Amino acid sequence: xxxxAKPAAGVTISVREVWKSYDDHTVLRGVRLEVAAGESLVxxxxxxxxxxxxxxxxxxxxxxxxxxxRLNEWTVGEYRQLPMEAKPxxxxxxxxxxxxxxxxxxxxxxxxxxxxxxxxxxxEIREIVRExxxxxxxxxxxxxxxxxxxxxxxxRVAIARALAIRSDLILYDEPTAELDPLLTEExxxxxxxxQQSRRPTQVVVTHNLPLAGEIADHVAVLREGQIVDYRTxxxxxxxxxxxxxxxxxxxxxxx
Amino acid sequence: xxxxxxxVSRADRSPPGVTAAIGRGxxxxxxxxxxxxxxxxxxxxxxxxxxxxxxxxxxQLTLIGTETLGIAALVSLFVGMVMVVQAADQLANYTQExxxxxxxxxxxxxxxxxxxxxIVAGKAGSAVAAEIGSMKVYDEIAALRTxxxxxxxxxxxxxxxxxxxxxxxxxxxxxxxxxxxxxxxxAFDPTISISVSQFLENLTEWxxxxxxxxxxxxxxxxxxxxxxxxxxxxxxxxxxxxxVARSTTSAVVWSFVAIIIAxxxxxxxxxxxxxxxxx
Numbered sequence: 001x002x003x004x005a006k007p008a009a010g011v012t013i014s015v016r017e018v019w020k021s022y023d024d025h026t027v028l029r030g031v032r033l034e035v036a037a038g039e040s041l042v043x044x045x046x047x048x049x050x051x052x053x054x055x056x057x058x059x060x061x062x063x064x065x066x067x068x069x070r071l072n073e074w075t076v077g078e079y080r081q082l083p084m085e086a087k088p089x090x091x092x093x094x095x096x097x098x099x100x101x102x103x104x105x106x107x108x109x110x111x112x113x114x115x116x117x118x119x120x121x122x123x124e125i126r127e128i129v130r131e132x133x134x135x136x137x138x139x140x141x142x143x144x145x146x147x148x149x150x151x152x153x154x155x156r157v158a159i160a161r162a163l164a165i166r167s168d169l170i171l172y173d174e175p176t177a178e179l180d181p182l183l184t185e186e187x188x189x190x191x192x193x194x195q196q197s198r199r200p201t202q203v204v205v206t207h208n209l210p211l212a213g214e215i216a217d218h219v220a221v222l223r224e225g226q227i228v229d230y231r232t233x234x235x236x237x238x239x240x241x242x243x244x245x246x247x248x249x250x251x252x253x254x255x
Numbered sequence: 256x257x258x259x260x261x262x263v264s265r266a267d268r269s270p271p272g273v274t275a276a277i278g279r280g281x282x283x284x285x286x287x288x289x290x291x292x293x294x295x296x297x298x299x300x301x302x303x304x305x306x307x308x309x310x311x312x313x314x315q316l317t318l319i320g321t322e323t324l325g326i327a328a329l330v331s332l333f334v335g336m337v338m339v340v341q342a343a344d345q346l347a348n349y350t351q352e353x354x355x356x357x358x359x360x361x362x363x364x365x366x367x368x369x370x371x372x373x374i375v376a377g378k379a380g381s382a383v384a385a386e387i388g389s390m391k392v393y394d395e396i397a398a399l400r401t402x403x404x405x406x407x408x409x410x411x412x413x414x415x416x417x418x419x420x421x422x423x424x425x426x427x428x429x430x431x432x433x434x435x436x437x438x439x440x441x442a443f444d445p446t447i448s449i450s451v452s453q454f455l456e457n458l459t460e461w462x463x464x465x466x467x468x469x470x471x472x473x474x475x476x477x478x479x480x481x482x483x484x485x486x487x488x489x490x491x492x493x494x495x496x497x498x499v500a501r502s503t504t505s506a507v508v509w510s511f512v513a514i515i516i517a518x519x520x521x522x523x524x525x526x527x528x529x530x531x532x533x534x
Contacts, residue, residue, distance in 0.1 A: 056397075059401050060400075060401075061397050061400060080403075084403045091351070092401060092402075093398070093401045095394040095397065095398060096394070097393045097394050099393060099395045099398035100395070100398075101390070101395055101398075102389075105384075110400075112402060112404070113402035113403070113404065116402070116404050116409070117404075118404065149370070165402070173303065175289040234277075236463065
């Protein structure tokens with residue numbers, strides 16, 4: 001684990017007929033999805049359509065009722081069972097709330113996984129933290145507490161935490177939610193920068209269609225628990241699917 | 256047929272009866288007890304890695320100390336004082352010479368552990384439930400899981416060990432201050448006919464090491480209970496900041512009830528194993 005800028009290992013995601021219900025409410029209804037290694041997929045859909053549930057299943061925070069999700073040749077369950085040092089690739093998630101530990105400063109948040117798993121000596125961990133923070137333009141903030149950071153800065157630290165373990169798969173849950181347009185642009189630019197520099201597989205859940213247009217290799221539209229439209233990022237805004245068209249129209253009105 | 260299905264659908268829509276509400280409540284209680292037992296077993300299992308988390312355990316001990324020492328001193332002092340005032344009044348027509356043993360035994364065996372258990376539950380237990388509850392609702396615990404960091408050794412175990420170690424120390428602290436409070440009243444209250452030396456003589460004559468040990472053991476048990484209940488309610492928190500508030504309140508109430516029940520059980524067991532202990 002020498003530098004965070006090393007190219008990512010390829011991680012393919014294969015979502016096969018995934019169903020998920022909570023009590024009587026079925027959220028995912030046989031979702032199928034393939035994401036190629038190094039690809040950036042954006043998942044679009046209305047609130048409560050199951051976008052976040054889907055990526056929480058990809059990272060292994062929840063398990064499907066039926067169907068399976070594979071990361072390369074491993075099911076998510078098998079992958080999660082592997083100890084950190086035996087994992088063939090690393091997966092991270094950037095949460096909507098950033099999910100920084102408020103009791104730790106920025107540097108300790110970024111280095112948390114490395115310190116807990118003792119994957120590198122302290123001097124190397126310090127260097128990785130410095131480099132990860134530099135990649136997200138947050139140099140010199142290691143001593144700050146999360147409460148001292150703005151929403152955009154917290155998001156960038158959360159991304160630095162993913163970079164510190166050299167994630168080959170990064171999942172973003174509403175990375176620009178609750179951010180103003182300038183901060184949204186900043187976070188979007190950062191996701192593009194990571195995409196160009198390391199080529200990890202990225203899955204971004206967002207309501208922000210302009211962001212999707214900028215970062216997506218492919219866009220999947222989730223509605224009523226199913227993928228109803230799937231296109232390249234370039235084709236997305238010309239989609240003839242009625243639901244996609246209504247989303248695009250609503251986004252243009254909002255702009 | 257249509258009539259039958261109409262009856263069924265009306266029954267489905269009707270509010271649950273008293274029996275159903277009681278049944279649901281009982282199931283909830285059983286589920287919480289089950290979660291606490293499972294968390295206790297997992298936490299004890301992870302205590303083998305305590306050496307790696309010494310800094311976190313010390314940080315928790317410091318937190319418990321700073322949260323509770325002041326209020327513990329104040330409460331223990333006044334409990335010791337009021338006990339002497341009340342008992343002296345009741346014993347005025349008999350003999351006040353037994354005040355020493357009464358205050359000593361009551362503080363070390365019962366009041367010290369229970370008061371400290373309540374204070375730690377109210378101050379440190381509520382803080383733990385709120386902290387872990389917030390971490391749960393703001394996805395910090397989920398983030399730990401994505402980094403393959405098990406929340407039990409990371410969060411629960413240091414708090415469990417810290418409270419289990421801190422409570423016996425706080426019980427001893429409370430015993431000393433409570434007895435000191437009683438001594439102050441003996442020294443300055445003109446209605447009390449015995450001297451401080453008589454009070455302390457009677458106390459040391461009746462109070463033995465087993466009594467203190469039983470009190471410390473109770474403190475240890477209460478520390479385990481408060482920490483596990485606080486962590487368990489933290490981990491089961493849902494529903495944003497309202498959920499955190501609900502979990503915090505529930506953790507404190509459950510801790511109070513658990514302390515009282517455990518107190519009874521420990522006393523009964525102590526009577527079985529140390530028949531001479533309760534004089």
